[in-house]
Amino acid sequence: MKTLKSYVSGAWHEAADGFVDLHDPCTEEVVGRASTAGIDFGAALAYARETGGPALRELTFAQRGEMLLAASKALHAQRDALIDLSLLNTGTTRKDAKFDIDGATGTLSFYAYLGKELGDRKVLLDGEGAQLGRSAKFWGQHVLVSRPGVAVHVNAFNFPAWGFAEKAACSLLAGVPAISKPATATSMLTERCIELLVEADVLPAGALSLACGRTGDLIGRLGSQDVLAFTGSADTGLMLRRGENLLRASTHVNIEADSLNAAVLGPDVDASCETWSLFLTEVVREMTQKSGQKCTAVRRIFCPKDRVDELLGALTERLADVVTGDPRDGSVSMGPLATAQQLDDAVAGVAKLVAGGAAIVSGAGERVEGASARAAGKGWFFGPTLLRADDPDAAAVVHEHEVFGPVATVMPYDGSAARAAALVARGDGTLVTSVYSDDQGFVGDYVASGGAFTGRLYLGSEKMAEQALGSGLALPQSIHGGPGRAGGGEELGGARGLSPYMQRVALQGSRSMIERLYGKPS
Numbered sequence: 001m002k003t004l005k006s007y008v009s010g011a012w013h014e015a016a017d018g019f020v021d022l023h024d025p026c027t028e029e030v031v032g033r034a035s036t037a038g039i040d041f042g043a044a045l046a047y048a049r050e051t052g053g054p055a056l057r058e059l060t061f062a063q064r065g066e067m068l069l070a071a072s073k074a075l076h077a078q079r080d081a082l083i084d085l086s087l088l089n090t091g092t093t094r095k096d097a098k099f100d101i102d103g104a105t106g107t108l109s110f111y112a113y114l115g116k117e118l119g120d121r122k123v124l125l126d127g128e129g130a131q132l133g134r135s136a137k138f139w140g141q142h143v144l145v146s147r148p149g150v151a152v153h154v155n156a157f158n159f160p161a162w163g164f165a166e167k168a169a170c171s172l173l174a175g176v177p178a179i180s181k182p183a184t185a186t187s188m189l190t191e192r193c194i195e196l197l198v199e200a201d202v203l204p205a206g207a208l209s210l211a212c213g214r215t216g217d218l219i220g221r222l223g224s225q226d227v228l229a230f231t232g233s234a235d236t237g238l239m240l241r242r243g244e245n246l247l248r249a250s251t252h253v254n255i256e257a258d259s260l261n262a263a264v265l266g267p268d269v270d271a272s273c274e275t276w277s278l279f280l281t282e283v284v285r286e287m288t289q290k291s292g293q294k295c296t297a298v299r300r301i302f303c304p305k306d307r308v309d310e311l312l313g314a315l316t317e318r319l320a321d322v323v324t325g326d327p328r329d330g331s332v333s334m335g336p337l338a339t340a341q342q343l344d345d346a347v348a349g350v351a352k353l354v355a356g357g358a359a360i361v362s363g364a365g366e367r368v369e370g371a372s373a374r375a376a377g378k379g380w381f382f383g384p385t386l387l388r389a390d391d392p393d394a395a396a397v398v399h400e401h402e403v404f405g406p407v408a409t410v411m412p413y414d415g416s417a418a419r420a421a422a423l424v425a426r427g428d429g430t431l432v433t434s435v436y437s438d439d440q441g442f443v444g445d446y447v448a449s450g451g452a453f454t455g456r457l458y459l460g461s462e463k464m465a466e467q468a469l470g471s472g473l474a475l476p477q478s479i480h481g482g483p484g485r486a487g488g489g490e491e492l493g494g495a496r497g498l499s500p501y502m503q504r505v506a507l508q509g510s511r512s513m514i515e516r517l518y519g520k521p522s
Contacts, residue, residue: 004034004191007198007210008044008179010051015039020184020213025091025336026326026370026379032089034184034191036213044179044209045221048150052177052206057146059204060122064173065115067202072108074200075101075161075193082161082189089188090160091335091380093327096290103474104165104193107492110476111169114494122146122175124495125521126504129511139511143518144502146175147252149225151501152218154240156231157183157338158293160190166476166492167229172207174501176227179209179218183232185339187212224249227501231256231295234485254500255487256480258402260427261286262300263471264446266437267415271310274462279436282460283408284318286434286472288334288384292406293342296432296472299402302392302420305412312388312410316362319384322406325371326379332371336380337405343367343380349403350385356397358387358409365407382406392423399426417442421450429453429484434471436460455482455490 004022005012018037021030056064075082079101086097118124126142151171155163164180171178182190194210197203211218222228222245230237234257240246241253263283269275286298303311325332337343350365363385370381384406389395392411413419424433433454435446438461451457456478458471474480479493491497507514 001030002032002188004032004187004212006036006039006212007194008039009047010205013039015213018213022089022185022188023339024088025338026328027374028340028378028380032188034187034212036211036216039211039216041216041218042221045150045218048177048179048206048209049148052204053148053150055204056172056175056177056207057122057148059175060120061115061118061173062120064175065112068108068115068169068173069112070200070202071197072105072112074196074202075108076105078196082192085189085192086161087327090186090338091327092290093332093335096335099289100159100161103159103162107162107166107476108169111173111497115173118495121518123518124498124502125518128521129514132508136511139509139514141507141514141518143505143507144499145505147225147227147501147503149176149223149227151176151178151227151229152181152222153178154181154215154228154230154232155183155190156295157186158290158295160186160188161193163231164190164193166474168208170491170497171227171501172203174498176501177207177209179211181211181215181218184213219243220245222246222249222251224251227252227254229254229491229500233258234487237487252500254489254491256295256431256489256491257485257487258295258404259430259482259486260299260399260402261296261430261432261471262302262424262427263298263434264302264420264424264436265304265307265311266435266439266442267304268437268439268442270307271314273438274465275436275438275460278460278465278468280314280318282434282468282470284315285470287319287408288322288406289472291334291337291382292384293338293404294472296474298408298434298471300398300424300427301408301410302413302423303410304415308388308410308412312361312386315386315410319362319386322384323371324368324381324383326373329372334384334406336370337382338380340380342404343382346382346403346405346407349401350407352401353387353398353403353409357391357395358389358398360385361388361410362386386410417445418449421446421453424450425453427485429482429486430455431480431482431486432456432458432471434458434460438462453483455479455486
């Protein structure tokens, strides 16, 4: 059994007590333990602010980009070992482990090259300048400058590599040191990633810290120049947002929360279309990848009412091919849920959906015996479960309660974009909604009717099918976040991902001076 350490104030810290156990989700065996007991978080924050911050801000964007590229390479060099660790502590298949780890290295690499593009400067122009006086001599220009604080990154259990890396990439490129706080249950992988970066000596002292265990008084010590970025449940996000010190200091808080993401099948799509096949492939993948434990997973499926039975039959057939079990068996295509609590919540969640008007079409909606499980009754295995709710207006719970596992509900709509958008909007904000249609008019109507209720619209069609990556992939070029229930925050999105860690300043003065200092917008 491994005792995880934290990395704060430039040194590794191993606690003596207060441990939380980490498990192998396939066997329920304890494989590690973690605790932050004994950490002086005040000192950790001060070290990050006073040592890591100045060192990062001394570097140009291009130099910070070189640093991120070295970090990406250091993690990629240990890819196979990291995959094995993911199987042990998160129960993912090798394919899903690669999805997490390659997402981490790919995002670091993307922001490395963005740093190269931003070049040898430390201040970013934000939009076009504007004439403020009788002539262009008196000029206004918005710029972004690094905050002289620290970013605390509180990450979810489902992506222990990608989750830490996507936040760290933006923060570090923006010139702000980060303290990464992974979800304790799956923090083995995050600890090893940061250990590799420390060993490779690719980051300045104080630029990246790690807290494996409880946050203690860490968040309560954040101030006006600091940033709190959180990924996890809406309830936890709300609790964090209410922190008195955060409210008093107007600390920048970025929340990316769970959401009831939706997939909409357009009325023009039938079984003869390539778009139909794309829809089936991607919905099944988004239901089952990472055992459905993704903030971008499809939870609600809207289908024209005259095709509901046909769609249910096709989805059921494909889900029947999913083998749930111990991913160390190569025939297994979906692993267990990550924790005992996640399993209990999934079972209770399906029961809640059924009580609220949905009916199970395929799957058990409860724990199953996993293929190649080492012992009967062991492992937090939960098979893919498909439900239907024939009256989506009456089945309010389907739009309110998320089952964080391989579970989705099919519902009918009348074929109009406005009606589909209104039903999706019942979820009060999604991270991503996918619309599958080759009808430009339908897609345009949906964007106009439903675009305000999501952070990202994934438009599946025949023309993009060959290059389709799926709605669940949070690409660094596009924003990741959403309104309402989804948290109201934004991450990634290319250079936009730096803005939470930078202060927007309106410069007013001599145009020639401003442009000599910072250049002209390209």
